[in-house]
Amino acid sequence: MTWLLINPTNHFLKMFPTGIAYVSASLKANGVAVQTLNLEFIPEDQVFDTIDKTLADKTLKVVGLGGLYFEFDRIRSIIEQIRRVRPDITVVVGNGVVSSDPKLMLPALGAQIGVIGEGEETVVELAQALEKATPLENIDGLAIFDESKNEVTLTQARKAIMDIDSIPIPDYEGFDIERYLDSQNVVTYYGYSYMDNPRPSPILASRSCPFKCTFCYHSIGTYRKRSMENFFAEVEMMVKKYNVNSLLIYDDLFAVKASRLVEFCEHIEKYDLKWQVSMRVQSIDDGKIDTRLLRRMKEAGCVSINLGLESVNEKILESMVKKTTKRQVETAVRMIAEADLTMQGNFIFGDTVETTDTANDTLNWWVQHKEAAIQTDPIWVFPGTPLFHQALADGHIASTEEYLNLPNPAFNVSSLDDSTFNQMKSTLAEIQNHLNRFPGTLRELEKGATHEGQQGYHITIRCPHCGHDHTFRDHAAWNRLMCRTCGGLFDVPIHRHLGWSNYSVESRRLTSRATRAYFDGNFGKAYIEARSALFDHPCNKDANFIAGTIALKAGFLNPAARFISEAIQQKSDQGHIYNNYGICLFGIGEIELALLVFRHAQLLEETIDEAVHNEAMALEALGGEEMNLQLVHAPGRPHRDIGNLKISEPPVNLDGSTVPAKAPFRPRYAAMEKPSRRDPMTGAA
């Protein structure tokens, strides 16, 4: 009996499917015949044909596949196709998509058998039982769907594999590891910008997580670690056989204790690898993992640490059962920056006890620590999590079935009413789209290699955090970069050098005509020309800015905001554009956001008098209060008169091209917001 294992995913960023590769290795190690089918590199219009052709092999009797909840729709459609082509075949599904809530998900997916929790031992026993046609009910860790009764039976829970060194290493060959390594590149993904030509391999040093955060679901039992010897045997093989030069350590929680980190650093430095890990903030704050150890990690090749920050409000942290505190978050963020490592973290908003006060508490902290480039997102509710069950109990979702039909899992389970929750989501998006941006100073830009049709560039750029210049080879010009000196995240302001020349001749001609009409005071004609330029090239920053500024002058705030926002999306480093965007926000009543945008404009251009004036007007509108900005608030604020605000004229030459910023960039984020090597708590150096 031969099994077919399918990796169903096809992501923009190609990520080796570690989970199913572990399952494949276990089956093969136990003598089960396995074929593999990796859909990651199959064009979308050929996926079903490929499945049909593969299933023509009648020796295939079982198909195994799985993934996370994100892939639910895709997995379901693939299972439908499998069962259409081969109704005789047994479909087994595993991983979080089914383990999170087997009774809901197994029938919804249309598979007959679910492997719940850690799969390596369960699939081997399942293969043997199917081969011998013995009952499945005695196998631990299964969900069995009886379609005739529309009933799911769960067998005994599978115990976690405590000795994870005993698990065979993933079936790298079976799932095209070479192809994944070749496809990992800095043209498409900034997460590897710590080096040129990365060949990063995912790897696990431990499994699961000992913590019970309410928004998280662990399908694979208790926290266990691999021994150093076992882990580095796999690393050695990856380096020698596949020429891997960096590691993505996928653990939910890489290290809690300093001693393991010290040992890890000693082992890994001989391989000269770059590596990224996830850690807990309290691991850093408890004093065992100090700045010295973080610097030791950097010396040993660590480039980036992912932290689950979530919030700085104690009430929210407690509600999420994070077991962390605001002080720990602050210490961890500061110490990682001091060790010149990249910190990648998120704040998530919308926990069950979230109020406008708690959300504003964390957002104000974000404003004070903007340089940390922390993402701000609404909370997502996933099946199997305590949050999901709470949402069900509180009536935020009527039933588990209803959940499957929701457009996305970011719905309101908080203490906010729906309209305030939506205002909060809009504020989070504003912060992400317009304020969480740190353009560096572009020195040189030239075309490099292309990757799968996407143009790469050699980018010489100055980090706005530390002022060091670096050359990134064959990177995407629109991407965020990780400074190779200080680890700070920053952006490439492409438009001045690249955007204009990339627009079509027609779009440039029309923008040029729009500019001339604008500076002749013929705003109607200027709008017509700019708008026409956008039909030809919707991303044309200058045409968007001219159209937006004319709409703003006419008092059409929402259309103006749309055009000017589009100009910012072209990774603008122009304070003028931000200034006009801030006026739109002010006019629609978002004074706090407007204040931040006027300040951001001044970070980008020192000599922008309009933004200085407008900042003062915004502060006045806030009654001089800026300590606790009400960024999240009840919606429906009245519109405000923008007559006293100063609109910036388009920074565009008469030929339509962008005028360079009035002041050269300098590393002002570092100067203004990340200067201190002092502990903010104690004041000690």
Place this chain on the structure above:
Amino acid sequence: MECGIKAAETMDSIEQEITLGKVEIQEAKYQQASERFQRLLGAHPDNPEIIHGLTIIATNSDDLERALALANKAVQLDDKNSEFANTLSVVRFMTGDKGGAIDALTKIANDNPGDKEAHINLAEMAGSANMPEAAYNALEQYLNHAGADEQVLDIIGQIFNNLLADQPVPERPD
């Protein structure tokens, strides 16, 4: 079968007549068109196309009371026809029900983003009701759906020229 053919011929002949009437309206031959549509109405009292033709004639003859009654009847008979609904909105606007007309036409425009006439009418109504942003939004909605359109862009240009006539000429960049 024969009866079916006869019915089809009759239908063809009505459509032909209606088309001729529409051409006469376009050519401002209202008297001729009115006679034609009145004659047709006698034989087909519930044909909404005929009633719509008479609505246009009544509107152009400034008989707004009659136009409103006819326009309502045409929409009653075929509430899916955006042209009839559009005409009803215009007549309502002309009879002084500006808010109701704009609301109704906004719905038509939203439901039919490719209906250029509805969007231009809406823009004109909003403009004359001193709602320039609503006028602009209506025209942009059409552009976003249909793509570049010289006539629509020109109207938007006029909106900005009217609104920004007093704005100082911006200083040219260095």
